[in-house]
Amino acid sequence: MTGKRIRLVVDDEKCQGHNRCRLLAPDLIEIDDLGFAHAKGDGSVSPEQADKARLAVKNCPEFALRLVTDDR
């Protein structure tokens, strides 16, 4: 079966540790010991998580988050 896979990507160069994403999409984001955000696992976003992922993207003050779509 073919389909699209959505991934949440955090740009390490842009993240300043506001941690807005972690509140809005706690299932998708982890925060390291300095407070910077990283996508959990490989960043895969399930269809049920897509709205939260989009919300996290739209609230990042540093524009550090984006959603990418992979073919599979």
Added chain:
Amino acid sequence: MTGRPPVADWATDFDHTDPRWTEDPYAIMAELRGRCPMARSERYGGLHAPMRYADVRAIAYDTDHFSSKRVVIRENPPNVPLPSPPITSDPPHHKPARMLLLPAFTPQRIDPLIPDARRICNELLDSLAGRSEVDAAIDYAQHIPVKVIAKMLGIPEAEGDRFREWIHVFIEDTIVDDGTSADRLVATAREMDAFFGHYAELRRKEPKDDLISFLLAAQHDGAPLTERHFYGALRLLLIAGIDTTWSAIGASLLHLATHPADRDRLVAEPELMPLAVEEFLRAYAPVTMARRVKEDTELAGCPMKAGEWIMLSFPAANRDPDVFPDADKVIIDREDNRHAAFGLGIHRCIGSNLARMEITVALEEWLKRFPKFTLQDDARIAWSKGPVRGPRTVPVRLG
């Protein structure tokens, strides 16, 4: 202050200490965005005040041209340097000074403080029992950050009046020169250092789980912090941790006291609180920082000379309708909200997780106790002036 001339034209004679700005900056911001989005002034030795989000953002990111060495606009800054790393640090010194503080302010470290914050709020609310009218700023909001930061630093919360007085000297009372401002500022800094020195001595003998002990053990470039760095960082944590959060809690409560539909909705749908808190932070962002122009440059067609001040108004950025539709309207479930209340770029407020936690808990506990509170009919709101804006009085009726 007496005899200070009122602003003649906001575009060319800007002054953030003018009572009209203190009272209602938002109308002035909107007017300026329409005709001169980079206001300027010959006051303070030359000052530029961007009103657009894009310009605030560009300056916050451009550490090559804009220095953070002085982050409070002062008419007569003292000759004695009062660095408070990392907020007053530029690259390359900024990063190591910030890195050493960052671990103390992650969500992993702040979340465990939530029960303490709830207890503090509930004790304050208990103390209001039996009263029908209280001041939400004086009787409630102002005490919460004092108690929380005192606990984190490891200093007695009973000294709250003294902390607020020091902060008042630092960020309100000495920004306009009366001939003694610089001396009073330095004297206050030294008084704070002596205060912290007492507790540093105690923690050296017997470390505790607090920020004073944390900073005593911290390493910077492989060595303990210098005294200047140590005391500067402590002054920063105390000053930045109190009036800011007090202002945000007070402004949010003032909003809810005057917007019963939003108040009722938050009571009925408490799950909206995270979005609502960010919207209050956007609309009522308390903090305006300063930068100094490092070398002659130009932004948005405006020439800027080395040494001039930049008033970096995150509140103005947050009200820019080019970025936030209906920017002057508070929409408690606003979903698209990249607000800049905690700054942008490398100087993002290090206490943002702490502040957000305190605001959230303060509003949740208040609304549980007083779901129908309103502003008193004859209420007169007093606003703080200077780099931290918030209501210092919010007289409410509880029933």
